[in-house]
Amino acid sequence: MHQMLVLTPQPDDYLRLITEAALPDLQVVASADVADGLARGGHSDILLGDPTRVKAALPHLPQLVWTQLTWAGVEPMLDPSLRRDYVLTNIRGVFGPLMSEFVFGYLLLFERQVLARLESQRAHRWDTTLPGTLRGRTLGLVGVGSIGTHLAGTARHFGMRVHGYTRSSRACADVDQYFHGEDRTAFARGVDYLVITVPNTSETRALVDAEMIGALPPHAVVINVGRGRTVDEAALAEALQAQRLGGAVLDVFSEEPLPSTSPFWTTPNTFITGHTSAPSFPRDIVGVFADNYRRFHAGHPLRHRVDFERGY
Amino acid sequence: MHQMLVLTPQPDDYLRLITEAALPDLQVVASADVADGLARGGHSDILLGDPTRVKAALPHLPQLVWTQLTWAGVEPMLDPSLRRDYVLTNIRGVFGPLMSEFVFGYLLLFERQVLARLESQRAHRWDTTLPGTLRGRTLGLVGVGSIGTHLAGTARHFGMRVHGYTRSSRACADVDQYFHGEDRTAFARGVDYLVITVPNTSETRALVDAEMIGALPPHAVVINVGRGRTVDEAALAEALQAQRLGGAVLDVFSEEPLPSTSPFWTTPNTFITGHTSAPSFPRDIVGVFADNYRRFHAGHPLRHRVDFERGY
Numbered sequence: 038m039h040q041m042l043v044l045t046p047q048p049d050d051y052l053r054l055i056t057e058a059a060l061p062d063l064q065v066v067a068s069a070d071v072a073d074g075l076a077r078g079g080h081s082d083i084l085l086g087d088p089t090r091v092k093a094a095l096p097h098l099p100q101l102v103w104t105q106l107t108w109a110g111v112e113p114m115l116d117p118s119l120r121r122d123y124v125l126t127n128i129r130g131v132f133g134p135l136m137s138e139f140v141f142g143y144l145l146l147f148e149r150q151v152l153a154r155l156e157s158q159r160a161h162r163w164d165t166t167l168p169g170t171l172r173g174r175t176l177g178l179v180g181v182g183s184i185g186t187h188l189a190g191t192a193r194h195f196g197m198r199v200h201g202y203t204r205s206s207r208a209c210a211d212v213d214q215y216f217h218g219e220d221r222t223a224f225a226r227g228v229d230y231l232v233i234t235v236p237n238t239s240e241t242r243a244l245v246d247a248e249m250i251g252a253l254p255p256h257a258v259v260i261n262v263g264r265g266r267t268v269d270e271a272a273l274a275e276a277l278q279a280q281r282l283g284g285a286v287l288d289v290f291s292e293e294p295l296p297s298t299s300p301f302w303t304t305p306n307t308f309i310t311g312h313t314s315a316p317s318f319p320r321d322i323v324g325v326f327a328d329n330y331r332r333f334h335a336g337h338p339l340r341h342r343v344d345f346e347r348g349y
Numbered sequence: 350m351h352q353m354l355v356l357t358p359q360p361d362d363y364l365r366l367i368t369e370a371a372l373p374d375l376q377v378v379a380s381a382d383v384a385d386g387l388a389r390g391g392h393s394d395i396l397l398g399d400p401t402r403v404k405a406a407l408p409h410l411p412q413l414v415w416t417q418l419t420w421a422g423v424e425p426m427l428d429p430s431l432r433r434d435y436v437l438t439n440i441r442g443v444f445g446p447l448m449s450e451f452v453f454g455y456l457l458l459f460e461r462q463v464l465a466r467l468e469s470q471r472a473h474r475w476d477t478t479l480p481g482t483l484r485g486r487t488l489g490l491v492g493v494g495s496i497g498t499h500l501a502g503t504a505r506h507f508g509m510r511v512h513g514y515t516r517s518s519r520a521c522a523d524v525d526q527y528f529h530g531e532d533r534t535a536f537a538r539g540v541d542y543l544v545i546t547v548p549n550t551s552e553t554r555a556l557v558d559a560e561m562i563g564a565l566p567p568h569a570v571v572i573n574v575g576r577g578r579t580v581d582e583a584a585l586a587e588a589l590q591a592q593r594l595g596g597a598v599l600d601v602f603s604e605e606p607l608p609s610t611s612p613f614w615t616t617p618n619t620f621i622t623g624h625t626s627a628p629s630f631p632r633d634i635v636g637v638f639a640d641n642y643r644r645f646h647a648g649h650p651l652r653h654r655v656d657f658e659r660g661y
Contacts, residue, residue: 134482134484134507134508135482135484137507138460138461138480138483138484138507139457139461139480141453141454141457142454142458142460142463143463145450145451145453145457146454146458146463148450149450149451149454151454151458151463151620154620154621154622154623154625155620157623158614158620158621161609161614163605163606163607163623164623164625165623166623166625167625167628168450168451168625168628170446170447170450170630171450172447172450194503195446195449195450196446293475294475295475297473302470302473308463308466308467309466309470309475310466310476311466311469311475311477311478312477313466313476313477313478313479313480316479316480318482
């Protein structure tokens, strides 16, 4: 018999969905409160939760063998002061479709001039300004992992060209042209929309720097759904303020919540979305967990295992 | 040798693109002005233009054999006082992708609560409200022609269910469930987003009436990219005003430009887009025309021929 502790803001949803999955030899305690969860489930060998709660619970679970995060991002778990004597798995695969909804919702907001039309409407003015179209535009993906691959598929559906900037991978067939290493500015020069999807690692920190931002065309829009530290935020804010860019859609920041003093609240054509681009819906997360639990129970390797050294 | 008169707001673009197409035995006169065009090209056997200009020029072209419209909508040509002694073709096939951008841009605006997030941003508030998702939602198509078929494909890409209301057709494989005839309210009850794509004919007039609007779920959003007369506009305005609907995106109206006295300017959660959902980009139109001209020149049947009796 395995014992699992679930620590999330939606303990009832998780308990119901895990019960419905009818997993063998599994007892579950679920709570939104770490202390309450530990009091009732401190002897658990499996932990499922969001990074903040998992980090708080980690030192108090002597029998821990496996932790399944409910997020894609794993940075809090990489803190060198934390234990690493357990298997850590994260969520991959389910965020691609949600990220696609987010990214293309905002791309179409720009192309269709939705806000300008709304201004006309408020003035009771029949606005026949011709819209733009995504067809023929170029989407530039910084990182082509599972999320980037899904975005590339959606871009192709809308008739866009897709450029990808990766360390070395050329695995995604929906990418028309790949760039690597020193090709950063050549990559930036050719894109209409730049979408950052890479995780936060030592290699990606400030990858989108002043030089890369400066190479973007003046109509380009920067969309960050990866991690704030991948971008030189000061350089981006300056470019937006000077209107050297078409705009930005920023879901993530180096400091969250975004401080009230941040320039991004008021830079032109900027959309701030509070780290909501691809939420962890319990049904999706339990689907990934249930598949992994069956592997765990059968003694097979788990999916989406995080390499503590590599950082993802 | 054939002689063609082109009457559009973009005569230079059309002239350049038609010249580039290098069509055999074709001389072209292009103008934005009907009188000017007739003065120079009154002996033309081919006419290409938008419905308003075409209607004005029709009585003055004694040698007319074929008219290619630059629009999908053909109503002005159906006026019983106008001649019908020529072949009329319209544009089909190129508007589906543009309509898809329009419809899904607004669907995502609703699901992602874009305007509410923008309000938070204006108050410098970090808004972590969870978004909705299109996945699992039901798109209801009133009419599943070439545009509806394209919308169904995009809906499937985003993981939506698709219901279709048609006279009898069941041709589109991306439609999960079909409804016909008296099933109008059963159809309406099951949809989250209702998209109207049918042409304006005697059969579609006020098809979306008070009964059908009343059967929609209270969160449903109505999107009209067909023709204004397909909807009972008074009933729709009343439902929106009473917030018995989630909202509306209205590109077309029975009277255009929309009169300044229309209630739609101020009904809640309503977006007015000035008949811009799928503009006729000259490159697309010339592509359709060039294909048809080669058929005409070879004596083959033309594509997208309009049946004056049927009305589309």
